[in-house]
Amino acid sequence: MTPQVSAFRWVPPFAQGYALDHRVRWALEEAGLPYDVILVDREILDGSEYRAWQPFGQVPAYRDDQVELFESGAIVLHLARQSEALAPTTAAGFARVTAWVIAALNSVEPHAKNFVGLETFHAGEPWVKDYRPVAESGLRRKLTGLNVWLENREFLEGRFTAGDIVMSTVLRELTDSGILNDYSATRSYVDRCVSRPAFQRAIQAQLEDYKRNTPPGISD
Amino acid sequence: MTPQVSAFRWVPPFAQGYALDHRVRWALEEAGLPYDVILVDREILDGSEYRAWQPFGQVPAYRDDQVELFESGAIVLHLARQSEALAPTTAAGFARVTAWVIAALNSVEPHAKNFVGLETFHAGEPWVKDYRPVAESGLRRKLTGLNVWLENREFLEGRFTAGDIVMSTVLRELTDSGILNDYSATRSYVDRCVSRPAFQRAIQAQLEDYKRNTPPGISD
Numbered sequence: 001m002t003p004q005v006s007a008f009r010w011v012p013p014f015a016q017g018y019a020l021d022h023r024v025r026w027a028l029e030e031a032g033l034p035y036d037v038i039l040v041d042r043e044i045l046d047g048s049e050y051r052a053w054q055p056f057g058q059v060p061a062y063r064d065d066q067v068e069l070f071e072s073g074a075i076v077l078h079l080a081r082q083s084e085a086l087a088p089t090t091a092a093g094f095a096r097v098t099a100w101v102i103a104a105l106n107s108v109e110p111h112a113k114n115f116v117g118l119e120t121f122h123a124g125e126p127w128v129k130d131y132r133p134v135a136e137s138g139l140r141r142k143l144t145g146l147n148v149w150l151e152n153r154e155f156l157e158g159r160f161t162a163g164d165i166v167m168s169t170v171l172r173e174l175t176d177s178g179i180l181n182d183y184s185a186t187r188s189y190v191d192r193c194v195s196r197p198a199f200q201r202a203i204q205a206q207l208e209d210y211k212r213n214t215p216p217g218i219s220d
Numbered sequence: 221m222t223p224q225v226s227a228f229r230w231v232p233p234f235a236q237g238y239a240l241d242h243r244v245r246w247a248l249e250e251a252g253l254p255y256d257v258i259l260v261d262r263e264i265l266d267g268s269e270y271r272a273w274q275p276f277g278q279v280p281a282y283r284d285d286q287v288e289l290f291e292s293g294a295i296v297l298h299l300a301r302q303s304e305a306l307a308p309t310t311a312a313g314f315a316r317v318t319a320w321v322i323a324a325l326n327s328v329e330p331h332a333k334n335f336v337g338l339e340t341f342h343a344g345e346p347w348v349k350d351y352r353p354v355a356e357s358g359l360r361r362k363l364t365g366l367n368v369w370l371e372n373r374e375f376l377e378g379r380f381t382a383g384d385i386v387m388s389t390v391l392r393e394l395t396d397s398g399i400l401n402d403y404s405a406t407r408s409y410v411d412r413c414v415s416r417p418a419f420q421r422a423i424q425a426q427l428e429d430y431k432r433n434t435p436p437g438i439s440d
Contacts, residue, residue: 056327056365067312073326074319081311091301092287098318099294102325106293107276110330122354130347145276 002036003028003064005075006054007206009039010213014120021060022206023072023169024079027162029198031083037209073101073166080162087161100156100163108146109170111139116173136179143183150185154192168193222256223248223284225295226274227426229259230433234340241280242426243292243389244299247382249418251303257429293321293386300382307381320376320383328366329390331359336393359399367403374412388413 005028007021021037028035038061044050045057054061054070062068062075069075080086080097087097114135118128146167149156156163171190174180180187193199225248227241241257248255258281264270265277274281274290282288282295289295300306300317307317334355338348366387369376376383391410394400400407413419 051365051368055369056323056362058327067315069315069319071319071322071326073322074315077318078311078315081315091298095287095289095294095298095301098297099289099291102291102293102322103276105322105326106291106329107278109326110333113330114334125350125354127347127350127354130345131351134342134345134347142276145271148271149275 001063001065002034003062004036004038006038006040006050006059006061007209008059009041010210010215016207016210017203018173019059019206020072020169022202023165024060024062024075025202025205026165026169026199027076027079027086029201030085030160030165030196031079032085033079033083037205039209039213073105076162076165077101086165088159093157096157097161097163100161101166104163104167104170108142108167111135111142112170112174115139115179116177119177139174139179140182143179143186147183147186150189153189155189160193160196164193221283221285222254223282224256224258226258226260226270226279226281227429228279229261230430230435236427236430237423238393239279239426240292240389242422243385244280244282244295245422245425246385246389246419247296247299247306249421250305250380250385250416251299252305253299253303257425259429259433293325296382296385297321306385308379313377316377317381317383320381321386324383324387324390328362328387331355331362332390332394335359335399336397339397356399359394360402363399363403363406367406370405370409373409375409380413380416384413 005021005024007025008019011019025035040050040059045054045059050061051057053063053068056070058070060072060075061070062078067078069078076086077098080094087094115138118132118135122128155161156167168190171180171186172194175190180190225241225244227245228239231239245255260270260279265274265279270281271277273283273288276290278290280292280295281290282298287298289298296306297318300314307314335358338352338355342348375381376387388410391400391406392414395410400410
């Protein structure tokens with residue numbers, strides 16, 4: 001069977017290009033693998049059938065001939081086991097890629113989300129002003145370490161890997177905040193990653209699905 | 221060479237038994253592998269030699285004959301590639317274990333940390349009162365999904381795997397808050413995991429290192 005990836009039928013414009021099926025589409029594009037999209041909405045996500053596939057009711061979930069999976073990082077790593085475009089074939093090389101995928105998802109993303117949420121989902125809420133310095137200092141500690149690492153490297157492990165897919169999509173959420181201007185090696189790294197043709201094709205595919213499924217009365 | 225794991229020379233009593241080298245020690249114990257500990261302190265963590273090993277200056281880092289690694293989840297997965305005690309040997313089985321490791325680290329732990337931090341690191345700070353319901357509802361959404369999954373399962377994938385090491389150590393941080401009392405399948409799951417002899421040996425080994433290195437004038 002052709003691999004299947006779940007994706008939202010439609011999301012509001014501010015979220016378009018950011019829903020996490022995009023990471024999986026990007027990995028599939030880098031690997032040159034075809035895939036089918038299973039479009040879902042809130043009702044499907046909360047149903048018991050989908051929850052048996054994705055226990056938290058999140059996007060994306062994935063299946064192929066071998067396995068049903070969830071968590072974008074795990075799906076990307078599963079694809080990386082099958083394609084040298086996404087990771088070296090040695091156990092050591094694959095373990096290094098795993099380290100970066102998990103660093104992105106556990107050491108960087110929680111801080112990035114806490115920080116970005118202040119200006120978006122939680123803008124104007126009463127706790128935001130006093131919490132901002134807490135969130136910002138947590139994030140800056142991680143960006144400082146990452147930026148030193150990236151100073152003499154084109155990609156996290158020298159060559160492009162699945163680790164860069166996950167790390168750059170995490171960092172890309174910070175672009176609008178301007179904070180990456182203080183970390184120039186990191187900022188150019190993100191630019192380098194998102195200028196890859198496979199990234200662009202993945203975004204385009206996600207946006208076209210939304211366009212085809214825009215609810216009546218909404219322009220976009 | 222014997223695998224090496226970095227660990228804190230000493231931490232204050234509230235953090236003893238929780239520093240994340242414990243996850244790696246637990247995996248090594250389950251796999252029956254010997255290991256050496258490299259004790260570190262803040263000065264070492266911020267030095268360029270350690271940062272070349274662990275870019276964020278965190279504990280644990282790991283090395284063996286094959287590879288140098290960081291991120292507890294990635295180290296545990298690397299060990300799981302080598303030991304059937306930690307994961308099935310099939311690509312599909314390993315991918316499922318990876319999904320749970322990443323679910324623990326990205327879907328659950330960020331919410332657990334935000335919630336637990338309110339009563340510990342940030343107790344009494346001005347933003348805490350208004351932020352609490354935000355943090356709590358984010359965490360409860362994840363616990364609800366996980367609890368349904370665990371209702372008819374002894375471990376996440378039926379048998380014990382590396383996914384349970386990471387998930388149960390994430391959830392264990394919530395014990396004192398009492399929130400797990402609302403999720404009984406999850407609470408008994410955590411009890412089941414932490415009663416394993418390998419968990420106990422790993423905790424004991426960490427505590428013994430601290431005991432040997434207690435700073436003068438401190439009792440513990």
